[in-house]
Amino acid sequence: MTDFNQQVIEEFRANGGRVGGRVGGRVGGRVGGRVGGRFEGAPLVLLTTVGARTGRSRTDPAVYLRDGERILVFASDAGAATHPAWYHNVLAEPRVTVELGAETFAARAVPLEGEERERMYARQAALEPAFAAYQEQTERVIPVVALYPERERLRAFGDELARIHDHLRGELARLRAGEASAGDDLRTHCLAFCEALTFHHSGEDRVAFPHLERLFPELKEALDRLREEHAVLARLVEELRAASDPATLDRVAAEMEAHFAYEEERLVPVLNSLKEVPWAVR
Numbered sequence: 031m032t033d034f035n036q037q038v039i040e041e042f043r044a045n046g047g048r049v050g051g052r053v054g055g056r057v058g059g060r061v062g063g064r065v066g067g068r069f070e071g072a073p074l075v076l077l078t079t080v081g082a083r084t085g086r087s088r089t090d091p092a093v094y095l096r097d098g099e100r101i102l103v104f105a106s107d108a109g110a111a112t113h114p115a116w117y118h119n120v121l122a123e124p125r126v127t128v129e130l131g132a133e134t135f136a137a138r139a140v141p142l143e144g145e146e147r148e149r150m151y152a153r154q155a156a157l158e159p160a161f162a163a164y165q166e167q168t169e170r171v172i173p174v175v176a177l178y179p180e181r182e183r184l185r186a187f188g189d190e191l192a193r194i195h196d197h198l199r200g201e202l203a204r205l206r207a208g209e210a211s212a213g214d215d216l217r218t219h220c221l222a223f224c225e226a227l228t229f230h231h232s233g234e235d236r237v238a239f240p241h242l243e244r245l246f247p248e249l250k251e252a253l254d255r256l257r258e259e260h261a262v263l264a265r266l267v268e269e270l271r272a273a274s275d276p277a278t279l280d281r282v283a284a285e286m287e288a289h290f291a292y293e294e295e296r297l298v299p300v301l302n303s304l305k306e307v308p309w310a311v312r
Contacts, residue, residue, distance in 0.1 A: 038091045042076055047131035049074055049091075072158075073222070076129035077103060077177075079119035079139075090116045094130075095154050096226050097176070098233040099190075101128065101137070102150055105173040109164035117141075117173055128177055133193065136180040147174045157222050188301035195290045198227055202286065206279050220274040224267045227286070231260045242300070252296040259289040 041049050049072075073096075078089045092103040105117040120126060120139035128137045142150055151174050155162035165172050201223045239253045266282045 035089075035091060038074075039076060039089055042074060042091065042129070047074070047129070075101065075103065075177075077116055078127040078129075079116050080123045080125075081115075082118050082122035088116065088119065090114070092116075093154075093158070094177075095150070095157070096229060097150065098229055098237075099179065101130070101177040102142075102154070103175050103177065104151070104154060104161060105175065106161060106164040109167035109172075111168055111170065113170065113173065117175065120175060126177065128179075131193075131197065137177040138180065140176045140178065142174045142176055147171075150174050153225070157218065157225060188298035188303075191301060192294055192298055194230060195294065198223070198230065198286070199290070201226065202279070202283055205274075206276070206283060220270060224271050227263065227267060231263065235260060242297070246300060249296070249300065252292075256289070256293055256296075259285070259292075263289060 038049055073094050074091050075094045076089055077092050078087055080086070081088050095102045095104075105113050107114040121141070124139045126137050126139050128135055141147075151161070151165070151172065154174075155165070161172075201219075205219060205223060235257060239257065242249055243253055263282070263285055266278065266285060270278045270282055
């Protein structure tokens with residue numbers, strides 16, 4: 031493990047999953063550029079794998095992208111000619127440990143293939159152009175690995191929903207406070223927030239809400255209201271994509287907070303009452 035990785039890991043754990051300060055390095059195997067500069071506030075996880083050759087645990091920081099309830103990580107190693115060690119480890123042993131914010135949980139690592147890999151890498155490259163550059167400078171196809179949380183974590187799905195909401199609240203608060211620097215960096219962070227909120231709501235509309243409606247018909251009125259609020263937020267998100275101005279951020283914040291508060295009031299107790307979440311990806 032490099033001194034840089036160790037510095038990032040220590041700072042991540044000391045600050046509840048956030049990394050700042052002036053540290054150098056690379057993203058996607060050796061983590062990002064200048065974490066305290068262009069990559070300050072980048073979404074990072076700590077990924078602990080079992081060494082394919084050594085059998086010893088190894089922890090690496092990695093930039094991640096949420097896709098519904100799964101987490102995607104990218105074995106870019108800044109466009110190096112070979113895959114990072116952690117990628118070989120997950121091929122040999124897909125059971126991994128993930129640290130996300132202040133939370134630690136077990137997950138199953140599955141490399142994406144074909145069109146799905148192309149689509150997800152393109153999405154990440156659009157959000158963070160450095161990833162497009164990494165792919166251009168290497169002949170290998172940079173792997174995209176999906177991390178699926180283990181079943182035990184998903185059983186308290188109401189609490190997990192609240193944690194997702196808190197993450198989105200925090201990202202929007204940072205934007206409103208101007209913690210993402212001005213210009214292109216602010217634009218990039220706005221687009222990342224919009225993508226995350228859109229993925230969360232589309233997953234609820236397509237999978238979670240129809241299933242809950244079948245299990246609990248009495249929730250239909252509440253779920254219909256939540257769907258309508260999704261549509262309102264979707265229109266505001268499109269405005270935010272077009273122009274990342276403070277007034278639009280304020281409107282998104284107000285609508286999102288009211289929506290999250292109502293959803294948590296109505297759905298968290300119901301979700302936590304389920305012994306297992308049948309729609310969750312295993």
